[in-house]
Amino acid sequence: MGTRAIISVKDLVKKYDDFTAVKGLSFEVFENEIFGLLGPNGAGKTTTLEIIETLREKTSGEVWVDGLSVDTDAGKIKQLIGVQLQAAGYYPNLNLVELIELFSGLYGSDVKPMEMLEKVNLQDKAKAKYKALSGGQKQRFSIATTLINSPKIIFLDEPTTGLDPQARRNLWDLITEIRDQGTTVVLTTHYMDEAEQLCDRVAFVEKGEIMVLDTPDNLIDQLVNSGFERKKEVKKANLEDVFISLTGKEWREG
Amino acid sequence: MNRPYSNTKATLALAKASFRSIMRSPSAVVFTLAFPLIFILVFGFLGGGRVRVDVAIAPGSDLQNPVIAALEKISVVHLIRDKSTEEIKTALEKGSYDAVIDVRRNTGQPAFLASVQYTSASVDKGNILKSVLNNLIYSVNAQDRAPAVAELKESTVQGRVYRTIDFILPGQLGFSLLSTGVFGTAFVFFSLRQNLVIKRFFATPVKRSSIVFGEGIARIGFALLGAVFIILVGHFCFHFTLVHGAVTVINMLLLSLMGLIVFMGFGFVVSGIAKSESTIPPISNIITLPQFLLSGTFFSIEAFPSWLQPISRALPLTYLNDAMRKVAFEGAGLWDVKQQILIIAVWGIGVYAVAVKVFKWE
Numbered sequence: 179m180g181t182r183a184i185i186s187v188k189d190l191v192k193k194y195d196d197f198t199a200v201k202g203l204s205f206e207v208f209e210n211e212i213f214g215l216l217g218p219n220g221a222g223k224t225t226t227l228e229i230i231e232t233l234r235e236k237t238s239g240e241v242w243v244d245g246l247s248v249d250t251d252a253g254k255i256k257q258l259i260g261v262q263l264q265a266a267g268y269y270p271n272l273n274l275v276e277l278i279e280l281f282s283g284l285y286g287s288d289v290k291p292m293e294m295l296e297k298v299n300l301q302d303k304a305k306a307k308y309k310a311l312s313g314g315q316k317q318r319f320s321i322a323t324t325l326i327n328s329p330k331i332i333f334l335d336e337p338t339t340g341l342d343p344q345a346r347r348n349l350w351d352l353i354t355e356i357r358d359q360g361t362t363v364v365l366t367t368h369y370m371d372e373a374e375q376l377c378d379r380v381a382f383v384e385k386g387e388i389m390v391l392d393t394p395d396n397l398i399d400q401l402v403n404s405g406f407e408r409k410k411e412v413k414k415a416n417l418e419d420v421f422i423s424l425t426g427k428e429w430r431e432g
Numbered sequence: 433m434n435r436p437y438s439n440t441k442a443t444l445a446l447a448k449a450s451f452r453s454i455m456r457s458p459s460a461v462v463f464t465l466a467f468p469l470i471f472i473l474v475f476g477f478l479g480g481g482r483v484r485v486d487v488a489i490a491p492g493s494d495l496q497n498p499v500i501a502a503l504e505k506i507s508v509v510h511l512i513r514d515k516s517t518e519e520i521k522t523a524l525e526k527g528s529y530d531a532v533i534d535v536r537r538n539t540g541q542p543a544f545l546a547s548v549q550y551t552s553a554s555v556d557k558g559n560i561l562k563s564v565l566n567n568l569i570y571s572v573n574a575q576d577r578a579p580a581v582a583e584l585k586e587s588t589v590q591g592r593v594y595r596t597i598d599f600i601l602p603g604q605l606g607f608s609l610l611s612t613g614v615f616g617t618a619f620v621f622f623s624l625r626q627n628l629v630i631k632r633f634f635a636t637p638v639k640r641s642s643i644v645f646g647e648g649i650a651r652i653g654f655a656l657l658g659a660v661f662i663i664l665v666g667h668f669c670f671h672f673t674l675v676h677g678a679v680t681v682i683n684m685l686l687l688s689l690m691g692l693i694v695f696m697g698f699g700f701v702v703s704g705i706a707k708s709e710s711t712i713p714p715i716s717n718i719i720t721l722p723q724f725l726l727s728g729t730f731f732s733i734e735a736f737p738s739w740l741q742p743i744s745r746a747l748p749l750t751y752l753n754d755a756m757r758k759v760a761f762e763g764a765g766l767w768d769v770k771q772q773i774l775i776i777a778v779w780g781i782g783v784y785a786v787a788v789k790v791f792k793w794e
Contacts, residue, residue, distance in 0.1 A: 231635055253637055257437065261635035267627030271453040283445020284636040286437045327636075 184209045184331060184362050185230060190239035192225050192386075199225045201386035202239070207331075212353065212363040214377035216370070222386040223366040224264060227333055230364075231261050244330055257285070260324030260332040262317075264339075268308045274319060275304045278326065285327040298322040298352060314345030321352060325361075332356065334365040338372060343421055350376050371418075374398075442638045446646025447653070454616070454654045463611040464658040468604035469665065475600040476670035485557045485564075488512045488520045490534035497544050499535050502568050509564060527553030531561050542573075594761065597670040602756035603729035605662050605684070606749050609692045610723055612655045614716050617699025620647060621791075622706055630793060640793065652692055659688045675763030683759045683766055690776050691752040697783035704790035723749040748779040 183206035192200040200222045207213045215223045228234040230241055232252040241248040243255045268277050278291035295301045298318040303311060311319060317337050324332045334353070338346045346369075353376060357363050367373055373380050374394045381391040390397060454460045485508055489500070495513075503509050512529065523529040531554075535546045548565060550558035624630045633643060663681055666672030674680040698719050706712045726733070726740065727749035733741055744750050755772035758764040766773065 233631065233634055253437075256635065256637045259635075261632070263628055263632055263635070265628065266632045267629050268632070269449050269453060269629055270623065270627075271456040272449055276449065276452060280445050280449040281636065283448075284442050284633060284638045286441055286637065323632075 182209045183207065184244055185364070186240075186242045187226070187230065188240040190226065190229065190241060191237045192222070192229060192234070193237045199386055200229075200236075203383070203386070203388055205381050205388060205391055207362060207364055208379075210357065210360060210362055211378040212357050212365065212376055214373045214380040215364070215366045215383055216368065216373050216380050217366075217383035218368060221383045223383055224335055226383070227335055227364065227366060231259060231333055232256060233261075257327060258330045260327065260329035262320045262324050262332070262334045262337060264335040266320070268323075271307070273305045273307055274300060277308065277319075278322065281323050281326050287327050289326050294322045294326060295319075297325060312345075314341050314348060317341065317345075317349060318352065321349075321356075325356070329361065331362040331364060334363065336366055336368075338367065338369065343418055344425065346372065347422070437637050439639055439642050442636075443642040443646045443649070446638070446643060447649040450620070450647050450650035451653060454650060459619075460612065460616055460654065463615060464608050464655060465661060467611070468608040468658075468662055471604050472597065472601055472662070472666055472670065475596050476666075483508055483557070483560065484510050485531070485561050486510050486512060486529045487561060488515055488523065488529045488532045490520065490532050491515070491517055493534045494537050494544070495535075497535050497537070498572050499533075499544060499546050499568065502572060503533075503564075506564060506568070508560065524549070524551040525553060527551060530554040530557040593671075593673075595671060595673070597666055597672045598761050599732070599757070600730070601662065601666040601670075601672050602684075602760055603727075603753050605659055605688065606691065606727070606753045606756060607720075607724055607729050608658060608662065609655055609688055609752070610695050610720050610749055612651065612658070613692050613695025614698045614702060614720055615712075616651055617647070617696045618702035618706065618712050618716055619709075620651075621700065621703035622709065622712060625703070625792065625794065626709065634793075648693075648696065651696065652689060655692050656685055656688060659685060673761050675761065680760055680763065684756060686766060687752060687755050687759065687769075687773075690773060690780075691748070694748055694776055694780040694783055697780060697787050700787035700791050701783065704787065704792050723747050726750070728753045748776050751775045 185207040187206070188204050190200055190203040191198065203222075203226060215226065217223055225234065229236045229248065230243060232248050232255050236248070244258055246255050248255060269280060272280065274295060275291040278289065278294050282289050282291070292301060292304060295304055298321055300315060300318055300322065303315060303319075308316065308319060321332070321334065321337070324334070337353070338349050341349065350372065353363055353365070365377070377394060379391065379393050380397070382389040392400075487503070487509055489495070489511055491514075494500075500511070503511060515523075520529060520532050524532060530551065532549045533546060534548075535544055537543070538545045546565075546569075548561070550561070621630075630643065660681070663672065663674070663684060667674055699716075702712060702715050702719070706715055722743075723729075726736070726744045727747045728744065729749070733744040733750060736744060751772040755764075755769035755776075758769050758772075759766070
């Protein structure tokens with residue numbers, strides 16, 4: 179993880195008609211880290227992401243992606259990012275290979291569809307339709323489409339929402355792998371265990387503002403140093419660990 | 433990432449994807465191919481539009497006489513024998529028989545008396561029979577006698593046979609283009625928007641124009657393939673007239689292209705104003721159904737009451753059908769139907785002006 183800022187957001191404001199979704203956010207994402215935007219629904223996470231992805235107009239502020247401004251270089255930014263949208267659908271009636279071919283054309287790159295599917299372990303589903311995939315498979319496929327243009331940064335909006343524990347862990351491994359290969363990852367989530375395990379740094383967003391921004395470790399230490407104690411002594415394992423040990427952590431198509 | 437981004441490549445990738453998707457979509461195949469073909473089959477087998485007058489012979493009628501003999505030789509007249517008076521009466525009332533004839537030997541002059549009863553349930557055919565009989569009686573009576581005043585010499589010019597298919601096929605082709613253009617385009621853009629497929633596209637460097645062109649190319653390609661298929665089936669199975677062969681087919685395809693572009697404009701408008709998936713069919717039907725009924729798809733618009741004809745003459749499909757028939761049957765070139773093309777183009781400009789205003793990307 180470097181300390182060169184690959185994304186910098188300054189005083190970002192987004193107003194809808196009678197509602198301010200983002201109220202002057204400022205933060206930087208460093209090259210090659212996994213950066214988490216955390217917060218409850220409606221906190222402005224998705225809006226912030228979509229402004230950085232050039233999918234939404236901002237009201238004011240500055241956003242730079244790898245030295246390019248979203249105001250003037252949206253086209254160039256799109257070529258060096260990969261985007262996974264919350265609840266996005268894919269072209270109807272096409273199988274996974276055909277969808278990858280389509281995106282390959284849209285990005286102007288020449289990838290081999292099967293290689294892309296292997297990256298996310300979906301080679302067995304090559305001829306399946308997107309709709310026929312399980313939740314975890316859908317998310318893995320979405321991530322595959324973000325990798326087609328060999329992007330510098332990928333954005334994942336709630337990638338693990340609605341997945342079972344195995345599928346979530348499985349996705350964490352995949353996201354970590356992608357980061358290890360040199361890609362910066364920006365994701366949103368409302369699972370704190372996920373953020374703690376996965377993210378190098380996290381920002382807490384609430385009502386369009388950043389409350390804190392630091393590594394999960396530092397944030398936890400700060401809280402402990404302030405004298406915080408859990409009401410109940412924590413056991414060495416939790417119920418999720420029980421579930422995982424009962425059902426196995428191995429690959430599961432469920 | 434050093435190569436310049438290619439809009440053409442993106443457009444073609446989209447066209448390919450869209451074409452694959454259309455080919456696998458049952459509704460597209462049904463509307464573009466199955467419906468028109470079913471209508472063509474039905475009308476193709478209904479016979480070449482030949483008129484048949486069913487005439488029952490009354491029980492007790494004399495059968496060995498020159499009148500019956502002459503009627504048998506007339507192809508329009510179909511004689512029905514051995515039916516009871518009761519059966520004939522009900523058939524006449526229903527109009528399934530057009531008339532009943534009873535010929536009796538006469539003791540004096542003339543040698544035979546033929547009485548014919550028509551039915552008000554089938555006036556048209558009754559009239560045909562009336563003139564057939566007048567003609568027949570005249571020539572039967574005139575045998576062996578020189579005409580006193582004038583003699584009628586009849587002959588028929590050998591012309592192209594105008595079959596039902598020559599009328600029905602262009603209409604069905606036009607309707608196929610209309611429904612593919614309107615329903616297909618409206619559904620695709622609505623669902624791509626609704627399912628955030630277009631939003632995901634926008635996260636790639638693709639241009640909006642590439643999305644529209646890619647979709648357009650696929651739909652046009654599919655509809656023109658359908659048109660070729662319909663024309664060929666019509667030509668080889670039902671003797672649909674193509675005056676100049678392949679040239680006529682190409683002219684018809686060019687007309688199809690123009691029509692389709694206009695109809696796709698309606699589709700863009702529908703996808704823009706529809707609030708939900710379930711409102712697309714009714715809105716689309718408001719556009720397609722009147723044209724289906726009033727644009728001369730099944731009947732010539734001259735058959736409509738005069739107050740209805742101005743409405744027919746305002747619809748774009750009317751002009752497409754008209755131009756298609758002129759090109760296919762009369763062998764007209766595209767320049768000969770320039771008036772029709774002009775009206776279609778005016779519709780195109782109007783529709784796309786509206787489409788640009790109401791079309792929504794998100």
